[in-house]
Each structure stands twice: as structure tokens, then as C-alpha cells.
Amino acid sequence: MQVIDAIKTITAGLVFSAGAIAATEHFHPKGNLPSKYTIALQKEQRAKLPFADKKDFEEQERGFIAAPDYREIMADSGHVAWSMGKYDFLLNGEDFDSIHPSLQRQAILNMNYGLYEVTPGIYQIRGYGLANSTFIEGDTGWIVFDVLENKENARAALKFINETLGERPVKAIVYSHSHADHFGGVRGMVDEAEVKSGKVQIIAPKGFMENAVAENIHAGNAMSRRLFYQYGVLLPASPYGHVDQSIGKNVGSGSLGLIPPNRVIEADYEEITIDGITMVFQNTPGTEAPAEMNTWFPDKKAFWAAENITGTIHNIYTLRGAKVRDTLAWSKQINAALYQFGQDAEVMFASHNWPRWGNERIQEVMRGQRDMYAHMNNQVLNLANQGVTINEIHNLYDMPKSLQQQWYARSYHGSLQHNSRAVINRYLGYWDANPTTLTPLSPSDSAPLYVEMMGGSKKILKKSRKLYQRGEYRLAQEILNKLVYAEPSNQEAKDLLADCFEQLGYQYESPSLRNSFLAAALELRDGIKGGNVAHTGGPDLARAMSTELFLEFLGIQMDGRKAEGMAFKVNLLTPDNSETYLIELNNETLTSIKGYQSPDADLSITINRSDLEDLMMRKMTLKQKTAQGLAKLEGDTGVLKQFASTLVEFDTLFEMMPGTK
Numbered sequence: 001m002q003v004i005d006a007i008k009t010i011t012a013g014l015v016f017s018a019g020a021i022a023a024t025e026h027f028h029p030k031g032n033l034p035s036k037y038t039i040a041l042q043k044e045q046r047a048k049l050p051f052a053d054k055k056d057f058e059e060q061e062r063g064f065i066a067a068p069d070y071r072e073i074m075a076d077s078g079h080v081a082w083s084m085g086k087y088d089f090l091l092n093g094e095d096f097d098s099i100h101p102s103l104q105r106q107a108i109l110n111m112n113y114g115l116y117e118v119t120p121g122i123y124q125i126r127g128y129g130l131a132n133s134t135f136i137e138g139d140t141g142w143i144v145f146d147v148l149e150n151k152e153n154a155r156a157a158l159k160f161i162n163e164t165l166g167e168r169p170v171k172a173i174v175y176s177h178s179h180a181d182h183f184g185g186v187r188g189m190v191d192e193a194e195v196k197s198g199k200v201q202i203i204a205p206k207g208f209m210e211n212a213v214a215e216n217i218h219a220g221n222a223m224s225r226r227l228f229y230q231y232g233v234l235l236p237a238s239p240y241g242h243v244d245q246s247i248g249k250n251v252g253s254g255s256l257g258l259i260p261p262n263r264v265i266e267a268d269y270e271e272i273t274i275d276g277i278t279m280v281f282q283n284t285p286g287t288e289a290p291a292e293m294n295t296w297f298p299d300k301k302a303f304w305a306a307e308n309i310t311g312t313i314h315n316i317y318t319l320r321g322a323k324v325r326d327t328l329a330w331s332k333q334i335n336a337a338l339y340q341f342g343q344d345a346e347v348m349f350a351s352h353n354w355p356r357w358g359n360e361r362i363q364e365v366m367r368g369q370r371d372m373y374a375h376m377n378n379q380v381l382n383l384a385n386q387g388v389t390i391n392e393i394h395n396l397y398d399m400p401k402s403l404q405q406q407w408y409a410r411s412y413h414g415s416l417q418h419n420s421r422a423v424i425n426r427y428l429g430y431w432d433a434n435p436t437t438l439t440p441l442s443p444s445d446s447a448p449l450y451v452e453m454m455g456g457s458k459k460i461l462k463k464s465r466k467l468y469q470r471g472e473y474r475l476a477q478e479i480l481n482k483l484v485y486a487e488p489s490n491q492e493a494k495d496l497l498a499d500c501f502e503q504l505g506y507q508y509e510s511p512s513l514r515n516s517f518l519a520a521a522l523e524l525r526d527g528i529k530g531g532n533v534a535h536t537g538g539p540d541l542a543r544a545m546s547t548e549l550f551l552e553f554l555g556i557q558m559d560g561r562k563a564e565g566m567a568f569k570v571n572l573l574t575p576d577n578s579e580t581y582l583i584e585l586n587n588e589t590l591t592s593i594k595g596y597q598s599p600d601a602d603l604s605i606t607i608n609r610s611d612l613e614d615l616m617m618r619k620m621t622l623k624q625k626t627a628q629g630l631a632k633l634e635g636d637t638g639v640l641k642q643f644a645s646t647l648v649e650f651d652t653l654f655e656m657m658p659g660t661k
């Protein structure tokens, strides 16, 4: 399931069941309560931040129609696909010192759950997964903007709106962008046959299909592993664990699908009327996703901001791993929307968080978000042009004071710490221009020298404990980290490092940071525990992956060292889509080129693309396909055996912190 393992990283796709935990109890026997330093910091934040500004709460509850009588959704395979109920501890009115007060506020806002009216004829289902699903009432049916991350949640959402507002057929679906929390639930809302027949239109921005899969394949296994940190996949919902995911509560774990769009928006702006609803689409490539689009509803003076404008600073760099995004392009697209649509808009709604009403408020938020991305771009580069490096920028860069007081410009999904480093990385790369860091020793090779020079583990532990007791967690982690690398089996060191991570996790405003620290603490204490990994990547995603991309992934899956001395050429022909590829193994490297065949190939493989998909998903082998007459091999089949011997099974739970495997 290697390819599918890579694909499944598109969604969390992980099932874990944390029992009900009393809010006052730490879920882990080694867990600590917030220290007096952490408590003091949280108090300071409560005094400093504009908690008197309740606009978000008014906007978050405005238009509420009804909530369902359930707080859990079951997956078809029997586990809990989605639970809102496990976060109910956030609603008991308590201030938790183990949660940054600003994050707790966002976590409470993201408890919105059920059906809401945005404006007459536009409704949202919120709290059924990470994203919202938006329903536009056409003359005869629904136009659905974004269909949640899995089939089960999407089906429940459609059922609930139909039960509450009256049954209407789905006439069209719009995928706002190429991330799975916006398309993965499509099979819960529509039948593929209706899309194929043209009865239901699925509309997507240009580049949607390529990017829906491609962003997650090449480094897929590493992304999937890192997701455990960014999303705190194994952290229980608890004031000491997972509390929120900034743009929504969390990711569900039902079955993920993808039906290709039958209408793609190619132009920068394009107007379409469907079922009596006029929509102007604005392609915004290179923003939050490589393929994304906003939508303007001129008759309703309503602006759909996709995921370009949400209730947080978004990720320029997403910690699970992805190519760094473009702050300047993002800001410019928001500016374009502000002048194209924002002057007239009376309501702005998005695929996450909650809407904004009134033109003044809309322009305030659009300008604020435009400026925060541009500020990040400009001021980080201003500092970089004065010699500040990627290793310093996060300690220097801050938002302007005027934006620090705006809740929509706070560091939830994207923290200033990790985003500012990303801006430098985008323009200058990872090197700080100090030759010492150009070819550094690996951490495990340099650590023993540090430990020796610091006088050994006892001395380090003593000093670290002192630093910990003084609340100097970042200093303590600096030396403990060296000790843990030098002595990966030193549990005392790992536990103390975990204690530092835990307090830092409690102190960070951004769930991306909080979860990373708390998840690493959990692994340092317990070692890596797998949890129950549900393989949710389905045949839809294998189908969506081009043969070219599949061959690229095989090249990555191949351990070059095992291919020493091997050399072959293979012609691949997939008759049902008339594609040809020439695949070469040379210099321990697999390459392929589309549209070519070699007359002196060692082997020619003829197999329909639809049968190749079974191989991609490892449902069948090439041998079985050949035996069934569904594949034809001509030439030296020995090269396949050779090649198979080079392939690596990636460990989906590889070690990230030393001594945790």
C-alpha cells in the first residue's frame, strides 16, 4: 500500500479513541500541570489581548438555525469518524492555564456546530470536520461549496440540511481548492454517474486535479509521519492535549474520495450561472493552495473567500511539510478580491471558521489579512537584507501593533515563528551563510562532544533541572536535546526534555506549535506508539494520480544503493488512454519520459491504465495481471525482479526524536 500510504497523508486518516477524561486530570501519568511561570504568562496574555472585542462571537453564532441531536458520526467501517463531543470540556466556562488564552478563545469559537444561515439562500454546515460545507439555494436544488473531508461527514451534513430546510437535490459542487478537507467527502453528496452524465456539475479551479494528489506524493510518507506532530494525531482531546486546529476543530477519519471535476475554471475571472445562481470565480493560484479560487455572488452581494481569508494567520509553511507558500502572491490576491468584490460585499464567508457581515467589517478583515501577509513578506525580507538569518528571524519578527490587536491576525494555524523562517527559506533557502552550518555534523555525531565538554550527563541534568525550575524551558531544551542525542536511552534526560516541551506547548498560541511540542513529549515519555492507522486513501486517489507521477514515486521508493550496476530500459504502453512511457534505470536512478518508446528496450509492458491502478494500490501484482491476460510482457522479465529487489517499504512511524523507537 505504499502509494496509498503516501496518498493517505492528504487526510489525517487516523483513528484514535481517547476515553472521556476529566478536565482537571492530566491524561498521562508523567504529565505535569502548568508551572507557575506558564500560569503567569497566560495571565499576562489575558490582560494584554483584546478579550473585550466580542465581534467574532457575535459572527460565529449569527444565523444559527439548528444543531443535530448527535455529537459523533460513525464511519462505515465501524469506528468514530468524527466527534465534536470530546471537546465539550471547552464549553464549561473554565479558563485553562494549560492553554494559551488566545488559543482557548479560538478553540471555543470553533465549537460552532450545526446549520447556520449566512444570508438568505446561503447556508453553512459547521463543525462536521475541519472545514465548512456551504449550501447555495438555487431555483431547484443545492450548489455545494466544498464537501468536507470524508464521505460519512458529508452524507450526514447533506442529510441534516435536507431534514431541516427541506429536501433538495445537489445540482452542482464547487471545489474551492486542492486540499482534501474540501473535496474528500464528495461521495457523500453525489453519485459519480450523475457527474459523468453531466446532471451534476463539479467545478474546480485550474490545476485542481494535478495538485489534489501531487502535493502529497513525493514526500508523502514523511508528511504523513510529521502530521502526528502538527495535528497531534495521538494526543487525546484534553486541556493538556489536543484542543483545536485553528481553522476548525480537527480532521475526521472516514473514507476519502475524489470525483474529478467536469468543469474547470481556466480564466483569471469567469462568470457562470447555474440553477439561477450567478457566480464570478476568481482563480487565486499560489496562495493557500497551488489551485484555489474565490467566488463572488453579485445578486447576493456575497463574497466566498475560499481558504484565502480565515480567522487566523495561515500557514506559509505547514509543519507537516509542504512547499513553502508565497506570502506576496497571497496578499496580492486578497487585494485583487478587495477591489473587485470587497467594495460591494455585504457578507464574506469562507471554507473555515465563520462569516463577516457589513461592508465596513469585511473591508477591515480583508485589508488586515492582505496587510499581514504583505507585512510578513516585506518586513522579514527587510531584516534579511540587513543580515538577519533563518536562525534568528523568528526571535525578531513580529506583527505590527495594530494587527496584534486583531483576532483574525493572530498566530493560530501559521505561527509567526515558523512562517517568518519560511519566508527566508523561500527567498534565500535554508543556509544562514555561516560555513559552520553549511556542512554541519549530524546531531547525533556532534552531541557526544557537547556532552563531554559540558561535563557529562549528570551535570547537564542538574543544570537543566535548575533551568526548568526557573521556567527557562528554551534554555533547558537546548542542552537536554544534546544529551538525548548523545544518550538516546537516557530516560531521565528524555523525561526532562518532555517536561520542557510540555510547558512550551502549553504556552504557545498556535496549535501547530502546541501539538508539535506535546506530541514530541508524548513520544519521549512512551516511545512511538502507533495507534490504529486507518487506510483511508481509496481507489479515487490512485485514479487521480497520473502514471507519470506514479513512476516518479517509484524512483523515490527505489533504494539506489541496491541498484548498483543495474541498467535497463522498459517500454510502458497503456492502450486505454493511449499513453506511452520509456523508463530507464541507469546510475542507480530511475527516470521516465512520457511519449517515447525505445526500439532496444529490454522489456515492453502493455497494460491498461485501469489495470495499472490495481498495481498502484497493490491490489494485484503484474504477474497476476499477466496470468489473467490483462497485461502483456515482451522481452526480459528478469529486469522486473531486479527492480522489485530495490524497493523500500517506508516505515510510517519512523523515529523523529532520539531514542523513541
Ligand SMILES: [Zn+2]
Pocket (backbone or CB within 6 Å): 131, 179, 181, 182, 247, 307, 351, 352
Ligand atoms: Zn481547508
